[in-house]
Amino acid sequence: MANQQFKIIGMEKIDDAWSNIIELLQVPNQAGLFILGCFARRVTIYSQQVRAINLIDALAGQGYLTPASKVAVVGAGFSGLTAAAALTKLGIRPTLYDTQTASMHLQRSCVTRYIHPHIYDWPSEDINKIQASLPVLDWSANGSKNVVLEVQRDWDQHYKGKVSERLGKKVRDILVQGQQWQVVIEDGTSDTFDIIILAVGFGAEAEAKFSTTYWGDLPLEAAQVQEQTWMVSGAGDGALTDVIRLCMRHTDHKEALHSVVEELRKLDEKKLNDLCQQASVGIYGTKLFDTIDYDALTQHLDLRPTKIILNATQDELFGTEDEGPRASLLNRLVVWLLCKKERVELLGGRLDATSIKEIGNGDSYEVTVSGSSDPISCHRILLRHGPVAPIQTRKSGHSSININCPPSDLTSLHNKWKVLYKNRQSDPTLIIDWPSDMLSSARITPDFNSFPALWLYSKTKFPNRSDVNPPLRAFKAMFKDEGIQLHLKTFCGRQVQIAGSMPTLAFEDAVATPRMLSHAVQAICRAPVVIVDGSPIAPALAFLLGIRAVVRRGITLVYHQGTMGEVAWKSMPFNLREARIVEIGNNYSVVDFQQPLTAVLEEGLRRFSIHPQLYSDLPGFDTLRSLGGDTKDISARSGTTEILVLCPFDGKYKQNCWVELQRVVQEYFPNSKFPDGPAKRVIDLDAPEMLVRRLFESIRLDEVCIADLTNNRANVYFELGVRLAAHPNGAYTIHCCDTEFSQDGSTEEALRQLLGSRPYSVDADSSAGINEALTSITSRPAHPNGAPKVGLVFSIVVRNIEIQQEAGGTSILDMLWNNVSSAGGTDMSKWTVLPVMYQQNTQINSNTLRFIADGLIAYALLARHNGLTQATDERLASAIYCLDNLKEERALSAETKQKIVELLALIPS
Ligand SMILES: Cc1cc2nc3c(=O)[nH]c(=O)nc-3n(C[C@H](O)[C@H](O)[C@H](O)COP(=O)(O)OP(=O)(O)OC[C@H]3O[C@@H](n4cnc5c(N)ncnc54)[C@H](O)[C@@H]3O)c2cc1C
Structure with missing residues (x-):
């Protein structure tokens, strides 16, 4: 078993969904040319909008789009407008063409038709919902002219200025031009684009002398x-x-x-x-x-x-x-x-x-x-013989637009749709799997422009949409604060405003499905500031914070409403206790809520703007990077050496689960070199260095990781989040299903489903139960219910880190310094923070000191060797000061002290 090929758990589902969407909307062999549903059978306005959103989401998710992409949308009906609006959410400014001078031309002047977004879903309960519930250009059931007005209002208010509208311009030809596409309009002028989205709909019905078209205004009730x-x-x-x-x-x-x-x-x-x-x-x-x-x-x-x-x-x-x-x-x-x-x-x-x-x-x-x-x-x-299709696949057919590609490519796309219907498969372009307040962007670059801050909260705490208004108002006001604006300006060079509504993410939504998780991870990567309602730190929230700890691309501000008593403190993931949790009042008043958060955010931004590489407000980040800093160096420690088990530590768990789990894991991975088996909990990680560093090192290096989700412990979920973001192998997740141990809440249940967690029982025959759980997770390629693409979390995060490195670069020196800073840096008063995590570990004080001293020595040597810049010079000065004090430290070994003395002698004062 030890040499088995470990599968990356549940890789397929999200990618599949996106690939399937692209597969049905992209013209084969014509990269970058997309047709929105012309050959589909579900042809309602709502379904076309869903397709448009899914297409943009999939293109962003699969990396087709960057903010610099040049995108043309041809057709300003409901689907074209929706595609364009979704593109603006990614920071893209698309060009929108239509023959007509007004958008939504077909339905614009029709008053007798009633449009309902879900009526054709009968008998689904959805038909009782009159709201379309779309993340952009939403509308509710109404007469068609009123629906047009509702969408138009939204468009004018939120999107119009972000789109180049070219209405009254019939597109005549779409021509290939190298790697790009040329859009030629009737007057012969043209422009080139990377991506073309043809949202030309299903066409218009032929005008007949004896009949009136469907959107013509016939009062059939007269x-x-x-x-x-x-x-x-x-x-x-x-x-x-x-x-x-x-x-x-x-x-x-x-x-x-x-x-x-x-x-x-x-x-x-x-x-x-x-x-x-x-x-x-x-x-x-x-x-x-x-x-x-x-x-x-x-x-x-x-x-x-x-x-x-x-x-x-x-x-x-x-x-x-x-x-x-x-x-x-x-x-x-x-x-x-x-x-x-x-x-x-x-x-x-x-x-x-x-x-x-x-x-x-x-x-x-x-x-x-x-x-x-x-x-x-x-x-x-x-x-009612249907409209004349605007894109014909037959040579003889008259298309409203000339697409310069072999007709066989269009036929081949048409055939894909035919096969779908013939096989009675459901249409993947209509899958709705969005978070309720969808953060449509899959962009993962930091973005102060359109995504300055994200609020992570609990839907259980704020069940109604209007409940979130008071905190959101306070956050908006915070961003108007002069001090915050000042730092933002030094940091990103301009004033930053939260326009419209601030992006929000309910953690319950984030873990509801793989797709939502993927959106959530992207949002977590993207937001320079994440404000977290951490009262309390629920497992799903801890999980997302774990991912954010690896990404840490800006400020993460966790607040707790009300004083954190001992119970709340103890229930927090131990590794989060060193993060600065801001205690604030229970209401949302300026004094109790806004001002204290503003002060901490301001200080965070100040520090972050001076030394983005040094700033750290979640544990794990620096350790994970400083293990080599190279994202390729991640699979170094095989399962025979160490299997990291993330699990609770309480006595009951130990007695009922751990003893047996350890035994079974040892049997299951028999080639271990260690007599006590390879399975290691955090508290078993014997190491001379600090435990927190050792933990994150294991998370990053151990090939095999098992997470026991029993008892829904927030710290296990935090570490699991870190693991999924830091290692492509992810983790095998299991949980004890005996009622005594599980506290089923819907979010935890969803999270377990999402992670493909396998239940085991200790009631009857524990080893059999655990064994079964281990076998089922290690042998299957993907969880049948669609476990998340663990590798996807990892790959999003890795790409994000690459982007950060491309943007600023993290030198070895920086990493070393970060390493030292994560342990308290040169501010000795902070060193005492770390031992809080493991009071029982009496070694910690000397370990901490040695670790910091080693780090400082290494830093000083390297900095000297590399030549000093202004930044390294300042750091070196604090390092020398700190080392000088350490000379007298009793807890340090004579050898270390000797090194310090020698080093200080080398550096001219
Ligand atoms: C008989 C009938 C009944 C229907 N009933 C319903 C219903 O009850 N409920 C419902 O929701 N839907 C209904 N529909 C469907 C609805 O009309 C379509 O879903 C909707 O119009 C599609 O929107 P769209 O934006 O994709 O395309 P369209 O609304 O067709 O918009 C396409 C746009 O592309 C433009 N265009 C085309 N070619 C070019 C070119 N070469 N250059 C520039 N611009 C171009 C057109 O001018 C047009 O504005 C019905 C359709 C028909 C035919």
């Missing part, structure tokens, strides 16, 4: 309209929606829709479940509805007496094995009910607009469909 005989031609949702509206007496589209949905509530639960289950496995045709009592279900619908003629066959309406259904389950079921109630009469055969004859004064028509010689009379006709 009494005189309803008295006429109507023929509707088509089998998609557009046709079926109109059939339903025409069959019912109602005051407006909204009422029609709601009364249908209300009526369907009568379906008994079992039938509804069966229906959904069958529909989800691709059962098609009317057999889906065979057992439904149509009389009962239509009892309260106010149906008008005249029949509607629906020009479609049963197969077209309800689907065949090859084709599947075209319309939503809701519309199909209602139209089936209406057929059963004989309010709808089906008329098969192709209807060609040229076969429509006007009769008399043009107040009625005769229609002949193919395969029939008998003309049918009606007063009004609605052709």
Whole structure:
């Protein structure tokens, strides 16, 4: 077992989600050219917006986008606007083209249509939510013109100034130009871009003399309209929606829709479940509805007496094995009910607009469909044959835009969508897995411009959205403080403001799914200032702080509301106790909350702006870097030497779990060189140096790490966060599932799921339980429920560190100095802080001193050797001063003292 190839736990899921999105939206062989859903079947406004957000999210997540990317979005319908808005969140200024002079042109002037974001999700509970709940350009169910106005307002307020709008410009050609794309508009002018997003939608319906388009404004509820005989031609949702509206007496589209949905509530639960289950496995045709009592279900619908003629066959309406259904389950079921109630009469055969004859004064028509010689009379006709696709895959087809790429590439993209539907797979571009307040940016570079500060909080503490307003107001005010602005200015060269709402992250959201975790890690990497509500430090919060400790790219300010009593202090992860936790008042007043936090933030920024490399407010960071500073040097210690076990230490755990776990781990990894087995807890790490350093060294170097999440100890989660961010192998997570040990809270449960933690029991036969847990975690490639991509956390963080190094560089000297600083630096009064962590370790004082002395000596020698800069000179001066004092220190060995004396002699005073 010891030589087994360790799998990186749960690598696939997040990447898969992003790759699948890109796979379905990028034109094959045409890097950087994306088409938003033209070949998709779910064609609602909402679904197009979801696709747009998912695409930008995936492009950012997969590294396609940087703030310098030049991106063109063609089409200013709902999806184009949404894509452009999401791009601005990444600090990108996209160019937005549209033939029309106003955005959302299709729906802009339509008042009779009612749009609901989730209606086609029936029977999902989502249809009760009127809010689309999108992270950008959100809207709620309403008449279409009102929805346009709502989105327009948001656009004008938040995005307009950040996008180059080129409305009234028809894009004629998209041409390849080296590694870039050239967008040519009708007047022949052009511009080049790295990425093109074609958000040209599904096209417009062909104008027909006898019909009105779907977004044309037909009042289908007007009494005189309803008295006429109507023929509707088509089998998609557009046709079926109109059939339903025409069959019912109602005051407006909204009422029609709601009364249908209300009526369907009568379906008994079992039938509804069966229906959904069958529909989800691709059962098609009317057999889906065979057992439904149509009389009962239509009892309260106010149906008008005249029949509607629906020009479609049963197969077209309800689907065949090859084709599947075209319309939503809701519309199909209602139209089936209406057929059963004989309010709808089906008329098969192709209807060609040229076969429509006007009769008399043009107040009625005769229609002949193919395969029939008998003309049918009606007063009004609605052709719902779908829009003309703006991008044609056939050479002969007329595209609204000329894309200069082989047609086979477009066909190949189209085929991917066909295969998806044929295999009845769900559409990955529609997966919604965003944190509730999505931090859409995947950018991980520090960013004072658009992401100056992040607030990490608990949703349990602030259950309603409005609850977060008082602290957010206080944070905003803090950033207006003169002193803070002054330091920010020295640090990033300009005034920094929190415009709009400050980014927030509820830790419960952050650990809810792998994707959310990935967003959270990116946000944690990106924010120069993170303000943390640490009252109390819950496991999930400790986990995120552990990740932040590795990233530490700015200030992390943890506050506690109310005085931290002994209990709160003791319940804190031991390794966080040395971080400066700011104790503040219980309310959000200026005096109790804002002022104390402002003071600490100001001091943090001051120190950070002077010596960004020295500033440290979370443990771990410096130790992790100073082990060589090279991110490649990370897999040095094999499992035969040491297996790090992150776990609780209390007596009960020791007695019930640890003794057995240690034995089993020893058996499980039999090649250990050590008689007492390779498994080591933090307190077993025998070392001459400080324990905290030894711990982080093990976290960084040990190939195998097991985290026992039993009892949901915050310090275990903190260390696990550090581990996931610092080592690509991540950790095998297990937990004791005996009720005595577990305190199931939903967030902890979610966190365990996320980490792919395996339960074991000590009740019956502990070794078997632990063994099973170990086998199942070490043998599987990925957790079936989608454990997070541990390597992803690591890779985001590593990239972030690289960016920091590219930006500023961390020399060996800096690292050495950081190392010394992390132990208290040359300020001897701080050295006493460290032993607090392990009171039982009596060695700590002399260890601390020796460590600091060694560090200072090494620093002084190296600094001398390398030649002094102004910064190293200052540090050297404090090092000399400190070493001079250390000469007299009783706890230091004679050898060390001798070294100090020799060194001091070498340095001219
Ligand atoms: C019959 C029917 C019924 C529907 N019913 C509903 C419904 O009930 N609810 C719902 O949510 N959705 C419904 N839809 C779908 C809805 O219309 C689309 O989902 C939505 O319009 C798609 O938005 P989009 O931004 O992707 O594309 P569009 O709204 O089509 O916008 C595309 C934009 O691209 C521009 N463009 C195209 N070519 C070029 C070019 N070469 N250069 C520059 N600009 C260009 C166009 O001018 C247009 O403004 C229906 C559609 C139809 C056809």
